Amino acid sequence: MIGITKRLSGALAAMSLLAMTACSATYKNHGYIPPEEDLQQLVVGVDTRASVDDVVGPPTMGGVLEGGDYYYVRSRIREYGMFRPEVVERQVLAISFNETDTIANIERFGLEDGQVVPLSRRVTDNSVVNNNFIRQMISNIGNIDPGQIFN
Template sequence: MASAMAGCAPIVDTRGNMVDNDRIETVKIGQTSREQVQQALGSPSATALFDNENWYYIGKRTETLAFFAPEVLEQQVLIISFDKDGIVSGIDRLDKENGNQVQIVERTTPTAGAEMTFLQQMFGNLGRFNAVDGRGALPTGGIGR
């Protein structure tokens, strides 16, 4: 009975960088440099695509019970903005309430070429091998036997 109950215990999983509030409070707008932010918070999960003015710390904590889909317990995106001198100019936080669910599209993209069955793939190359001449050599000069 105890082993059956242990199998139903929820699994809590943390992915990404869930930054503690204590560490976030060490970052001061107008005072903290990029290097100090990296020492306090670690490397960012992502940076701005075209400039290095925004750093993103992204994390999620989920709970999975048995075979059910994971439930999001906590989700956090911390955005640290820097001015041109590399000093913190803004701190923004987004959480689970700010997020949008994205629906995955279940379509497939057609490709050029013929659709082959399993048997066509298995037997399609029969008869396409190079013939060995009387000396046992392949036409390319390799040894065939």
């Protein structure tokens, strides 16, 4: 009887430990922001695009046009159990250049500076949307030509 009680209490302790670790938050880091020491080496109005590449490395993303500004982006995402992942920290470092290709400005933005931007999609109507496999099979029953099957 004592052996069963020990096994039961051990199994209960293991399940409790598993439940506690399954519900702990995990964090994922994405992207890269140059350290402040490297940014201190850049001089606005003096350093060029090439010197920025040498000192802090290539950007995460560049401006849309060729010769556009540099953007370094880093995000920290928290995943907690079954809940939707949440962005808890985001930093954007923007280095803009003037027409002579020297640094015009260095700006840092955080998640608190951001605004929600509504995106719009213009998509051609698709007849397959909201049709599952069985619905598509049933809708094709009338489209079968027996002459093609028994050719």
